[in-house]
Amino acid sequence: MLKLDTRRTADERELVRRSIRRDADAFGELYDKHVVRVYRHIYYLVGSVSEAEDLTAQTFLQAWEAIHRYEERGAPFVSWLLRIAHNLAISHLRSRRDSAQLHDGLVDDSRHRDPEHVAEQLGEEIRLRRAILRLGNDQRQVIILRFVEDLDYREVASIIGKSVAAVRVIQHRALSALRKYMREDGPQAVD
Amino acid sequence: MVKASVVEALADCLDAMRQGADVEARLARYPAYRAELMALLEIASLIRPLPEDVVPSLDFCEKTKPSALLADGPLQPYRLDEDTPDIH
Numbered sequence: 001m002l003k004l005d006t007r008r009t010a011d012e013r014e015l016v017r018r019s020i021r022r023d024a025d026a027f028g029e030l031y032d033k034h035v036v037r038v039y040r041h042i043y044y045l046v047g048s049v050s051e052a053e054d055l056t057a058q059t060f061l062q063a064w065e066a067i068h069r070y071e072e073r074g075a076p077f078v079s080w081l082l083r084i085a086h087n088l089a090i091s092h093l094r095s096r097r098d099s100a101q102l103h104d105g106l107v108d109d110s111r112h113r114d115p116e117h118v119a120e121q122l123g124e125e126i127r128l129r130r131a132i133l134r135l136g137n138d139q140r141q142v143i144i145l146r147f148v149e150d151l152d153y154r155e156v157a158s159i160i161g162k163s164v165a166a167v168r169v170i171q172h173r174a175l176s177a178l179r180k181y182m183r184e185d186g187p188q189a190v191d
Numbered sequence: 192m193v194k195a196s197v198v199e200a201l202a203d204c205l206d207a208m209r210q211g212a213d214v215e216a217r218l219a220r221y222p223a224y225r226a227e228l229m230a231l232l233e234i235a236s237l238i239r240p241l242p243e244d245v246v247p248s249l250d251f252c253e254k255t256k257p258s259a260l261l262a263d264g265p266l267q268p269y270r271l272d273e274d275t276p277d278i279h
Contacts, residue, residue, distance in 0.1 A: 028257045039247040049279060053247060057255045064257060128237050147238035153202075171205075172198045175231040182234070 012077055019067050027067070031060055034078050037149075037159075038085050044148050045089040045133065055092060059085040076161040083137055090133060131181035139174035142167055197224045204228050205235055245279045 012033070018026035038059050043052035062084050063070070070080045132143055138160060145156045146167075153164045162170070195203070200221040207217040214232065218225055 024257055031257050035252060036246050040241055040245055043245055043279070044241055053251050053255075056247060056251075060255070060257060124237060128234075132238075143238065147235060148241050150240045168198050168202045172201050172231070175201070175234050178234050179230055 016067065016070065016077055019064070027060075027064055030077065034081055035060070037078060038081050040149065041082055041144055042085050042089050044144060045086070045129070046092060051092065055085065055088045058088050062088070076159060079141065079160045082141055082159075086137065086140065093133070127182050127185045128178070130185060131178045134181050135174055135177055138162070138170050139177060142170045143174045143178070146171060195221065197221075197227060200224050201228055201231055204232055208232060208235065242279065 012030070015026045015030050019030060035056065039052055039056045042055045042059070043049070046052055046055065059081060063081055066084075070077065132140060135143065141160050142156055145151045145159060146153075151159075153167050157164045157167045160167070201224075203220070204214060204217045206212075207214045218228055221228060
C-alpha cells in the first residue's frame with residue numbers, strides 16, 4: 001500500500017509539473033481526480049448546486065492560473081485546491097445580500113417535522129456553518145473531511161499532508177473552536 | 192480508567208459515536224475529561240455527513256473540463272439550465 005501511495009504521489013507531482021508547463025491535458029487529469037471533492041466541499045459551504053458548480057469551475061480556473069505558486073508551497077495538491085475553493089466560497093457568501101439563500105440545502109426534509117423544531121434546527125445549522133467558516137484552513141479541512149465527507153484519519157492525513165496524530169490534534173482544536181464560536185454567535189443570531 | 196490525552200480520548204469517543212457503540216461507557220474511561228468530551232461530542236453530532244449522491248453533474252464535468260475550456264481561451268461561466276433543481 002505504501003508503494004502504491006508513493007507512486008500515486010509521484011504521478012500527481014508529474015501531472016503538476018506538466019500543468020505548470022501549460023499542459024492542459026495534465027491539468028485535466030488533475031481536474032478529473034479532484035473535481036468531486038472540490039465540488040462537495042463547496043456545496044457543503046454554499047448549499048446551492050448552481051453556486052457550487054460556478055465556484056468549482058472558478059476554483060480550477062484560479063488553480064490553473066496560479067499553479068506555479070503551488071509548486072513552491074509543497075502542500076498536497078488537493079489541499080491547495082480546497083484552500084482556493086474555500087476562499088472563493090467565503091467571498092461569494094459575503095457578497096450574498098439575500099439571507100434566505102443561506103438556508104438553501106440546510107434542511108431538506110423540513111416538511112415532515114414540527115415547525116418549531118425545524119426553525120430551531122435551522123438556526124443551529126446556520127450557526128454551525130458560520131462557525132465552520134471561521135475556522136483556520138487545516139481545522140476546517142479536517143472537520144469537513146472527517147465529519148461531512150466521513151473519511152478516516154489516514155485518508156484525511158493524506159489529503160492535508162499531515163500525520164494521523166496531527167489530524168487528531170487538529171480535530172480536537174477544531175471542535176473546541178467550533179464550540180467557542182457557536183457560543184459567541186448565540187442561539188438567536190441569524191442574519 | 193484509561194490514561195490518555197484528551198485528544199486520544201476524544202478520538203476514541205468519536206469512534207464510538209460513529210460506530211453506534213455505547214458512548215457513555217466510552218466516556219466512563221476518561222472521567223477527568225468528561226465535561227469537555229461531552230461538549231465536543233455534542234458539537235460533532237451537529238455536523239451531518241453530505242449524502243454520497245451530492246456530486247457535480249456529468250454535463251457540468253464535461254463542459255468545464257479544462258482541456259475543453261482552455262482550448263478556446265479563458266474559462267467561460269457555466270450555468271445550470273432552468274429545469275435543473277438547485278439543491279441535491
